[in-house]
Amino acid sequence: MTIDRESETPDTLGGVGELAALKRIFPRLPSAAAELIGPGDDSAVLATPDKRVVITTDMMIHGPDFRMAWSSPYDLGWKAAATNLSDVAAMGAVPTGLVVAIAAPNDTPVSSLEAIADGLREGCESLAPGSGVIGGDLSVSTVLTIVITAFGDLEGRAPVLRSGARVGDVIAVSGTLGLAAEGLRLLFTEGVVDGEPDAAAAATLATQHPDAIAAQLRPAPPIADGKAAALGGATSMLDLSDGLAIDARRIATASGVGLDLSSEAVGGRVQLDGGEDHSLLATFPEGATLPAGFRAIGRVVEGEGLLVDGVAYTERGGWDPYAGWDGAAG
Amino acid sequence: MTIDRESETPDTLGGVGELAALKRIFPRLPSAAAELIGPGDDSAVLATPDKRVVITTDMMIHGPDFRMAWSSPYDLGWKAAATNLSDVAAMGAVPTGLVVAIAAPNDTPVSSLEAIADGLREGCESLAPGSGVIGGDLSVSTVLTIVITAFGDLEGRAPVLRSGARVGDVIAVSGTLGLAAEGLRLLFTEGVVDGEPDAAAAATLATQHPDAIAAQLRPAPPIADGKAAALGGATSMLDLSDGLAIDARRIATASGVGLDLSSEAVGGRVQLDGGEDHSLLATFPEGATLPAGFRAIGRVVEGEGLLVDGVAYTERGGWDPYAGWDGAAG
Known part of the structure; x- marks a missing residue:
């Protein structure tokens, strides 16, 4: 040959x-x-x-x-x-x-x-x-x-850090909560054949759950709302990469306050624990008009850590690359 | 258990x-x-x-x-x-x-x-x-x-690009030529046992050829000479990562000129083809005082590509990560 x-x-x-x-x-x-x-x-x-x-x-x-x-x-x-x-x-x-x-x-x-x-x-x-x-x-x-x-x-503005939240501030979010995690859950449960990631199964899923699959595979975070939040007086802000619970705690720790979320405004567990939304979580002064795109989901309180409806929420949730990866690729 | x-x-x-x-x-x-x-x-x-x-x-x-x-x-x-x-x-x-x-x-x-x-x-x-x-x-x-x-x-200075060399400019270099490649050659020939990279053999080599091994494993490129070259009027400059021959051609191509190197000033083949020195190759106007650290190795001429002692030098040399890696790690 x-x-x-x-x-x-x-x-x-x-x-x-x-x-x-x-x-x-x-x-x-x-x-x-x-x-x-x-x-x-x-x-x-x-x-x-x-x-x-x-x-x-x-x-x-x-x-x-x-x-x-x-x-x-x-x-x-x-x-x-x-x-x-x-x-x-x-x-x-x-x-x-x-x-x-x-x-x-x-x-x-x-x-x-x-x-x-x-x-x-x-x-x-x-x-x-x-x-x-x-x-x-x-x-x-x-x-x-x-x-x-x-x-x-930064166009002349001060950077919005994680450390600026003050007691009384409104907690607000722009973008989805838990939708990217729902997409990942669907892929791991229904986007597989014999336990292995499967392209055809994923394609079927994408027609059945287009928003959740897109949020996971091709996310469209509200980038322009970052500037809008700064112009609207945001006192703290971060990108929701590891889930609302973990990321809200980060603002609480950096700012030396507690973040009290409303379960009614947030939704359920997947909204609290689901990562990769890349939505923007911010705090605004009490009485401020929230920029378009943001919705209120809670209030900054005295104390520390995360609360839901006034009760401490201590479950871990979220993603650590070293603990969280089982070594599979596919 | x-x-x-x-x-x-x-x-x-x-x-x-x-x-x-x-x-x-x-x-x-x-x-x-x-x-x-x-x-x-x-x-x-x-x-x-x-x-x-x-x-x-x-x-x-x-x-x-x-x-x-x-x-x-x-x-x-x-x-x-x-x-x-x-x-x-x-x-x-x-x-x-x-x-x-x-x-x-x-x-x-x-x-x-x-x-x-x-x-x-x-x-x-x-x-x-x-x-x-x-x-x-x-x-x-x-x-x-x-x-x-x-x-x-840039401290207010114009960036020194690859494209500014002019006919008549002096070609100069700061730093070693071919020493890192000599270190790599030594490692691949004498830093191995049964063809596999070996830590003890490399340690012995490092005592025998400290400069070459250090140039490969822990290089100390002349970082401050970049600013010095700019202040000294350098018309073009780059970092020698892929070898003098390949990198000199890059200035020649970007500037639309030929680079004529002196074999006496450069040395031999390993100086021309050896990569990873991270020395600075620059061109300076004719008659300029070269900044401390730089030594003249040639002249910018009309034409194109690389010449050595006035004769076109067309050998390829150098490193392409896709063609150059055999898949081994160790």
Whole structure:
């Protein structure tokens, strides 16, 4: 048999190499309005007219963070953008730029990288218009790994921290509660065949529960509401990544107060414990008009930790990557 | 046999969990003079008095980028800092901050993470005093992965790009040429037992060839010379990551000129093709006084690509992560 090197290495990263892959990915990436020097030099240069820049970084790793049978490459690009943009928004900032580091197996089709770029582009354009990718790194690993660092502009405002909640403040949220976790629960229970993640089962699920599956695989957090909250006088804010219970406790601890949630306003357990909504949890001064998008769900009280209807809520809930991952990928 | 859960999960990431690990890592990280808001909120905030920020990102992945038998965790932290700081310096900027994303296997000792933090701290303090870690992310993966995004201040200067070399300019370099590659060659030939990376063999090598092994495992690129080059009028600059031949061609292509190197000034093949020196290659106007640290190695000429002693040099050389990695780790 004649060895045909071309057909041995079809259109994969290992087949075409780093430079050829980058040439196909670059044109698909969104450009940033604040980009002064973009990809192609040793570093990028981003405009920061405010003399400060908001910076956050987050990894998405095949196995603990996503399954290939459930998430398309497009979904991965979108979600990586969304989760990082949300951390910028949670400071009251407007997202401006991202750098993207991707390590992928040698046999990854270049088309998968193109689809990740498409998801990044449409995620940025849809959730944070004007933001874009200003640089990155492409490398090889046996585990598909996407690492985004995102940047934002405070436009002269003070950053909204976790530590500013005051007794009497209204607790409010913009975005879904528990919907992304409901999507994940559905995928793990009904998106499997013989216990293994299954693409066809997930596709069926997505037609039956489009909102929950989309909230998990292609979230659309309320990025613009971060700036709106800051302009509306928010005293504290964060992005709900690990669930309302855990994240509300973070504001309580940082601010030295208690957060008392209304069970009627919140809903049930999945709304309290479910992670990955990337909704914005904020506190506003008593009597303030809540910005459009925010709804009141409780009150800041004296004391510490989380309460529900005035009673301490101490259940753990939430996600720790080391305790929470059983090692499966798929 | 009684199952002792404590001894099953000794002092590893999986045993102590994310939060406890972070509590031990944070105090070891260097703080940045330009940090306005540090780790602990959704995002960090970095001062950028220049109204611009220089940004670069780079991944280090177990297997293609390092071997655990050769690199200590401390070395990994140091090298991750050094390579990213160098990309900031190559723009003529002063490094200010870094964010660090690390994904590690569940069974990674927490002490390894502490040693990575120690390497990051001492690397920053030694190579770029005032710079520090302002944020990060810690997650789980079967492949140890370190991703740094680094930031720099142009202090009112124009960034030094790859595209500014002009015919007649002097080509100069600060730092070693080929020494890191010589270290890697020694490790692959003499730092192995039965073809596998071996810690004891590498330790012996390090006593015999301290400079070459250090250049590979714990590089000390001339970070401050980036600013010095910019102040000295450098017309183009980059960081020598893939070898002098490949990187000189990048300046030639970006600037639309030819780069003619002197074989006498450069040395031999390993100096031309050897990567990972993270030395600074720059061009300066004819007659300019080269900043201390830089030595002349050639001249910018009309034409294109790379020449050596006036003759076109077209050999490929260098490193592509997809073509260059055989899949081994160790």
